[in-house]
Amino acid sequence: MGKILRRTFLIGTGxxxxxxxxxxxxxxxxxxxxxxxxxxxxxxxxNPYVKIGAxxxxxxxxPRAEMGQGxxxxxxxxxxxxxxxxxxxxxxxxxxxxxxxxxxxxLEQGGPFSELDTSLMAETARKATxxxxxxxxxxxxxxxxxxxxxxxxxxxxxxxxxTLLFAAAQExxxxxxxxxxxxxxEIVAPSGRRVGIASIAAxxxxxxxxxxxVLKDPADWTLLxxxxxxxxxxxxxxxxxxxxxxxxxxxxLYGTVLMNPKLGGGIETVSTSFxxxxxxxVKIVRLETQLGxxxxxxxxxxxxxxxxxxxxxxxxxxxxxxxxxxxxxxxFRDTIEGPWKGSxxxxxxxxxxxxxxxxPDSIFEADYEVPFLAHATMEPMNATAQFxxxxxxxxxxxQAPTLIQTILADAIGIDSDAVTIHSxxxxxxxxxxxxxxxxxYAAELAREAGGRPVKVTWTREEDMAHDVYRPAAAGRxxxxxxxxxxxxxxxxxxxxxxxxxxxxxxxFPSVPIFGPERLLTEGAFDQPYAIPNYRVxxxxxxxxxxxxxWRSVGYSYNGFFHECFMDExxxxxxxxxxxxxxxxxxxxxLAVAVMEKLxxxxxxxxxxxxxxxxGVAFTMSFGSWVGEVVQVAETQDGLVVEKVWAxxxxxxxxxxxxxxxxxxxxxxxxxxxxxxxxxxxxxxKVDQQNFYDFDAMRIDRCPKFEIEILENSQALGxxxxxxxxxxxxxxxxxxxxxxxxxxxxxxxxxxxEFA
Amino acid sequence: MQxxxxxxxxxxxxxxxxxxxxxxxxxAGLKGTKFGCGVASCGACMVIIDGVATxxxxxxxxxxxxxxxxxxxLAKDGVFxxxxxxxxxxxxxxxxxxxxxxxxxxxxxxxxxxxxSDADIDTAMSGNLCRCGTYSRIRAAxxxxxxxxxxxxxxxxxxxx
Ligand code: FES
Ligand code: FES
Numbered sequence: 001m002g003k004i005l006r007r008t009f010l011i012g013t014g015x016x017x018x019x020x021x022x023x024x025x026x027x028x029x030x031x032x033x034x035x036x037x038x039x040x041x042x043x044x045x046x047n048p049y050v051k052i053g054a055x056x057x058x059x060x061x062x063p064r065a066e067m068g069q070g071x072x073x074x075x076x077x078x079x080x081x082x083x084x085x086x087x088x089x090x091x092x093x094x095x096x097x098x099x100x101x102x103x104x105x106x107l108e109q110g111g112p113f114s115e116l117d118t119s120l121m122a123e124t125a126r127k128a129t130x131x132x133x134x135x136x137x138x139x140x141x142x143x144x145x146x147x148x149x150x151x152x153x154x155x156x157x158x159x160x161x162x163t164l165l166f167a168a169a170q171e172x173x174x175x176x177x178x179x180x181x182x183x184x185x186e187i188v189a190p191s192g193r194r195v196g197i198a199s200i201a202a203x204x205x206x207x208x209x210x211x212x213x214v215l216k217d218p219a220d221w222t223l224l225x226x227x228x229x230x231x232x233x234x235x236x237x238x239x240x241x242x243x244x245x246x247x248x249x250x251x252x253l254y255g256t257v258l259m260n261p262k263l264g265g266g267i268e269t270v271s272t273s274f275x276x277x278x279x280x281x282v283k284i285v286r287l288e289t290q291l292g293x294x295x296x297x298x299x300x301x302x303x304x305x306x307x308x309x310x311x312x313x314x315x316x317x318x319x320x321x322x323x324x325x326x327x328x329x330x331x332f333r334d335t336i337e338g339p340w341k342g343s344x345x346x347x348x349x350x351x352x353x354x355x356x357x358x359x360p361d362s363i364f365e366a367d368y369e370v371p372f373l374a375h376a377t378m379e380p381m382n383a384t385a386q387f388x389x390x391x392x393x394x395x396x397x398x399q400a401p402t403l404i405q406t407i408l409a410d411a412i413g414i415d416s417d418a419v420t421i422h423s424x425x426x427x428x429x430x431x432x433x434x435x436x437x438x439x440x441y442a443a444e445l446a447r448e449a450g451g452r453p454v455k456v457t458w459t460r461e462e463d464m465a466h467d468v469y470r471p472a473a474a475g476r477x478x479x480x481x482x483x484x485x486x487x488x489x490x491x492x493x494x495x496x497x498x499x500x501x502x503x504x505x506x507x508f509p510s511v512p513i514f515g516p517e518r519l520l521t522e523g524a525f526d527q528p529y530a531i532p533n534y535r536v537x538x539x540x541x542x543x544x545x546x547x548x549x550w551r552s553v554g555y556s557y558n559g560f561f562h563e564c565f566m567d568e569x570x571x572x573x574x575x576x577x578x579x580x581x582x583x584x585x586x587x588x589x590l591a592v593a594v595m596e597k598l599x600x601x602x603x604x605x606x607x608x609x610x611x612x613x614x615g616v617a618f619t620m621s622f623g624s625w626v627g628e629v630v631q632v633a634e635t636q637d638g639l640v641v642e643k644v645w646a647x648x649x650x651x652x653x654x655x656x657x658x659x660x661x662x663x664x665x666x667x668x669x670x671x672x673x674x675x676x677x678x679x680x681x682x683x684x685k686v687d688q689q690n691f692y693d694f695d696a697m698r699i700d701r702c703p704k705f706e707i708e709i710l711e712n713s714q715a716l717g718x719x720x721x722x723x724x725x726x727x728x729x730x731x732x733x734x735x736x737x738x739x740x741x742x743x744x745x746x747x748x749x750x751x752x753e754f755a
Numbered sequence: 756m757q758x759x760x761x762x763x764x765x766x767x768x769x770x771x772x773x774x775x776x777x778x779x780x781x782x783a784g785l786k787g788t789k790f791g792c793g794v795a796s797c798g799a800c801m802v803i804i805d806g807v808a809t810x811x812x813x814x815x816x817x818x819x820x821x822x823x824x825x826x827x828x829l830a831k832d833g834v835f836x837x838x839x840x841x842x843x844x845x846x847x848x849x850x851x852x853x854x855x856x857x858x859x860x861x862x863x864x865x866x867x868x869x870x871x872s873d874a875d876i877d878t879a880m881s882g883n884l885c886r887c888g889t890y891s892r893i894r895a896a897x898x899x900x901x902x903x904x905x906x907x908x909x910x911x912x913x914x915x916x
Contacts, residue, residue: 378853379850425850699881
């Protein structure tokens with residue numbers, strides 16, 4: 001397992017051409033059904049997604065991290081739809097950690113091709129990636145892929161279970177399967193005769209799986225496509241939901257960590273005598289891991305652990321990057337000023353030629369910049385671990401349980417079979433929880449706890465200062481306008497560190513990663529606009545600040561760059577920004593439909609009274625086509641975002657209520673960052689400490705929303721991240737329109753005041 | 756040290772300087788109240804003490820006078836509090852981590868002001884951060900609960916006369 005994952009990490013990132021060589025045969029190797037290992041007497045299972053209890057109760061396994069995106073509800077609905085039962089009639093469980101729950105779509109998303117690209121090469125690569133999914137067995141929640149990955153396989157799982165159960169029942173009831181129905185823990189025939197699911201489950205499970213499974217026509221769906229009552233609501237309004245931070249075990253100790261805030265630096269000198277004297281402290285442990293150096297505290301309660309951590313006196317070793325924001329960002333600026341061309345991810349026409357003979361007044365150029373950002377999930381990082389009898393057990397709010405399993409096994413030096421990961425609810429993820437640090441530190445402390453479990457909770461300050469940040473990025477954008485006032489050539493160069501290399505270094509430091517990275521330019525190279533000469537290149541910056549996936553990843557900065565620059569082009573052209581976009585995206589009817597709908601619902605063409613303005617942006621991401629209009633108003637206290645209109649073509653909205661909630665959520669996330677968030681450095685440390693200096697939008701500043709969902713696209717798009725990319729540029733474009741200020745660096749509050 | 760929590764008197768053997776938040780979570784085993792920031796900046800830890808919404812992360816347990824109400828005490832005899840019911844009906848929670856605090860802040864608001872305006876909601880609820888951005892549904896749920904919540908006893912008496 002460890003070896004396969006290592007190799008797969010490379011493939012999953014879409015960086016190694018050798019990955020394309022693996023044939024389909026590997027993919028057909030099935031993983032055992034993990035539910036079989038834990039069946040209680042009388043329980044039966046048909047596949048990794050359906051379990052029948054001894055009492056006939058049906059449990060559906062939704063093997064993705066529930067971090068608010070409603071994934072347990074939608075995944076369970078996929079199975080329940082084909083099974084033919086309402087969601088209220090089943091129990092939904094996260095299930096065990098297992099490679100059987102691999103996520104294929106997340107691998108495809110990482111691939112080196114634009115989603116617009118249906119060329120042979122792109123399709124071949126996707127196919128090869130698909131072959132790798134089962135092989136890799138990576139159980140990951142990310143890239144807005146959970147539902148896309150599960151769409152076929154979980155519906156099939158439901159259909160198989162129904163087929164087998166009804167096949168067994170039809171004998172008993174002397175009624176053809178097509179006439180049977182579920183009713184609670186029973187199956188009933190039209191005659192009223194019934195048989196308990198429990199009494200036929202064993203027989204059904206022994207039947208051969210039919211070769212051909214026919215899935216329902218979407219027109220016949222009763223659950224999918226309709227808003228369901230979320231399965232996690234009751235837990236979450238009663239305080240009963242168990243997040244990682246709530247794990248409670250017999251004989252449990254509590255802990256925290258104090259890691260070097262100069263990220264990547266070591267420990268010079270230390271004195272722990274004050275810390276050890278804090279009442280309730282059990283032990284201070286020095287941590288030297290591949291993810292960071294520092295200290296762990298084991299104590300009788302969390303409060304004692306926090307106080308002790310604060311009392312540790314330590315002189316930290318320096319970080320391997322420049323010590324302050326000014327010098328860090330200089331590297332970014334110097335890079336885009338420099339001669340580097342980077343890797344072109346899009347290169348239509350002949351950009352150099354087009355600029356070569358351009359009259360100077362036809363060229364316009366602008367530099368853009370965005371800062372590092374923290375995830376600041378509502379639940380601070382934490383994990384609970386127990387190391388006893390050579391086995392490690394971890395309870396963690398994680399987006400990547402199989403990855404953690406491998407890393408911890410390596411770190412502790414035990415077989416990955418000796419590591420058990422239990423996933424809890426996540427108090428927000430935004431991809432921060434696809435990392436391994438919080439689980440690794442808990443495991444290291446568990447080793448020192450004499451076999452007792454230790455729950456390790458980070459302070460907010462520790463969480464803020466030891467994130468894997470959304471990388472800063474800088475870009476230089478040039479356009480040549482033609483004589484008709486249309487863009488004839490654009491040249492975009494985007495400089496930012498490689499997220500994949502940063503992750504690779506943390507996870508598998510011995511494995512080198514090569515090749516150009518899609519994340520540098522996604523959101524700029526893959527957008528549905530046609531311009532005769534169109535080049536988008538990514539230049540990789542070497543900046544050893546740990547960076548990671550942040551909600552919408554590369555789209556988060558490239559969406560801002562590309563769509564603000566699109567407005568700048570419209571301004572040069574003297575064109576309405578929606579008109580210009582419509583003209584450039586004319587080859588992509590899905591995009592056109594989104595923008596036309598947006599123009600309509602936002603009353604774009606109706607003049608606003610003075611003191612208010614609108615801005616627009618469009619970003620295709622994760623297979624969904626999304627346009628947003630933001631309206632800002634001037635008030636005595638500063639600018640206020642009054643309303644946001646969004647139109648999203650997600651292909652199929654399997655649960656429209658959840659899709660809407662996710663889009664709103666993504667927009668609030670994007671606006672929060674655009675208005676006021678930034679991570680800065682002084683003396684090698686992150687300056688921001690807590691929500692008072694890294695805040696997010698509150699209810700009093702939250703705009704009204706009007707969201708329209710389209711289902712024109714044939715592909716199933718993601719929803720968890722797609723609201724975020726257009727939010728910042730639409731806001732910046734609105735601010736330009738209102739104040740006349742074209743702000744090219746975030747956060748906007750650096751140049752205008754928000755209420 | 757004795758504390759009245761959700762109507763029960765509980766003995767806690769903790770340092771009186773310990774924040775109420777950690778006494779509830781680690782000593783009393785009531786983990787519905789959440790830790791978000793520890794510095795009164797997010798509202799995840801909000802409880803109601805004698806009718807007042809209070810950040811339990813900055814309230815020393817030794818200083819607590821009066822009855823503490825937490826999320827665990829809202830439902831009575833298996834029936835959800837009207838605010839919880841409104842939260843379910845409007846499908847407010849996403850990750851859910853902030854929601855105990857949001858609900859307690861909303862309960863305190865509605866007990867004090869049964870018909871809050873949008874501005875009242877803004878004032879009462881802006882101490883509660885939600886990183887998932889569930890605000891529009893929180894607002895809708897508060898308005899819904901305002902129509903279903905029984906009036907406080909003294910108002911009832913007043914309306915009967
Ligand atoms: S934890 Fe108390 S306000 Fe954040
Ligand atoms: S629901 Fe996730 S922080 Fe509010």
